Amino acid sequence: MRTRLRNTAVVLVTTLLAAAAVLTAAAPANAVVGGTALTPGQAPYLVSIGRTSHFCGGTVIGATWILTAAHCVAGADPGTLRVRAGTLTHASGGVLAQVAEVRSHGSYNPSTIDYDLALLRLTKALPLGTGIAIVPLAVDGDDPSAGTARVSGWGATSTGGPLAAAARTVAVPVVGRAKCRTEYGATVITDRMLCAGEDAGGKDACQGDSGGPLVLSGVLVGISSWGRGCGLAGFAGVYTRVGALRSWIDTGRTGGSPVG
Numbered sequence: 001m002r003t004r005l006r007n008t009a010v011v012l013v014t015t016l017l018a019a020a021a022v023l024t025a026a027a028p029a030n031a032v033v034g035g036t037a038l039t040p041g042q043a044p045y046l047v048s049i050g051r052t053s054h055f056c057g058g059t060v061i062g063a064t065w066i067l068t069a070a071h072c073v074a075g076a077d078p079g080t081l082r083v084r085a086g087t088l089t090h091a092s093g094g095v096l097a098q099v100a101e102v103r104s105h106g107s108y109n110p111s112t113i114d115y116d117l118a119l120l121r122l123t124k125a126l127p128l129g130t131g132i133a134i135v136p137l138a139v140d141g142d143d144p145s146a147g148t149a150r151v152s153g154w155g156a157t158s159t160g161g162p163l164a165a166a167a168r169t170v171a172v173p174v175v176g177r178a179k180c181r182t183e184y185g186a187t188v189i190t191d192r193m194l195c196a197g198e199d200a201g202g203k204d205a206c207q208g209d210s211g212g213p214l215v216l217s218g219v220l221v222g223i224s225s226w227g228r229g230c231g232l233a234g235f236a237g238v239y240t241r242v243g244a245l246r247s248w249i250d251t252g253r254t255g256g257s258p259v260g
Contacts, residue, residue: 005071005113005207005210032152032169032204032205032206032209033158033170033202033203033204033205033206034198034203037088037166038088038166038167038168040131041131043167043215044086044132045060045135046059046153046167046212047060047066047083047085048083048085048154049066049073049082049083050084050090051080051081051082053090054084054154054163056068056069056073056208056211056212057155057208057209057210057211057212058120059211059213059220059223060126060128060132060133061134061135061137061220062134062253063128064121064125065119065120065122066099066119066120067220067223067249068117068118068119068120068211068223069117069118069223069224069240070104070116070118071110071225071226072211073102073104073118074102074104074118075104076102078098078099078100078101079098079099081120082097082098083096083097083098083120085126085132086126087131089165089166090165090167091165094132095126095127095130097122097126098123098124100122101119101120101121102118102119102120103119103121103252104118105118112190114192115192115245116225116240117223117249119249119252119253135215135220136219136220137219137220137242138241138242138243139246140246140247141243142219142221142241142242142243143177143243143244144194144221144243145177146173146174147174147216148171148172148174148216149171149174149196149216149222150171150215151169151172151196151204151205151212151215151237152168152169153168153205153208153224154166154167154168155205155206155209155212155230156206156207156208156230157206158230159206164208170203172203172214173197174194174195175196175197175236177189177193177195179195180193180195180238183195183234183235183236184238191241191244192240192244192245193225193240193241194214194221194222194239194240194241195237195238195239196236196237196239197227197235197237198233199234200233201232201233201234201235202233203231204227204230205224205227205230206230209224210224210225212224214239221239221242222239222241222242223240224239225240226238
């Protein structure tokens, strides 16, 4: 069984279809799913990634570095990508920056969605402190199994629905990996994945939220990656686990060559 990735980029349709059957079950229509509007300063690390329009989220981890999902940008021409930071609306306001380099994890597998992580290096530094801030990263090996985390983005309000014009956020409980494996399958959920969502559904990331931040106690622990539909009961959202790939992130953003 394969599931729907959480971006809206048309260029990824072929990849999604090749990965396997995409599930399109309906989700509650009240959301980033089940969320509320972000307020100024609530998530100053959240950015929009787009070409002519938004298709994925990202997170500021340095003045010139954005962390996002590999499935959003793998194989993309950096010159076609732009990042908008410091605004609650993905189509206006804030600061626009062009992307100089895309570094997708070398072990990223579009069929399994494992190692779903990428770094974007910007052509200019973002003006930190003007509504834009760096989020602390989970330490190497961090693997939360409980707690309430927060996901933010401009994602659809239902599976396959339109994007939200203004950013939204929702609090979701972290789900242990063992339980998540009972939902999706033992071989589907890898050690590089982190799950979060309500058992009853109704609170989740959705299409357009891919690459965006999952923050727990002020620390970036996950990157929105995939899930079955949006907000479905019994199926948590799946995130790339930052603590599992922290050393790769550190190598990449300090000018080294991250390895897969």
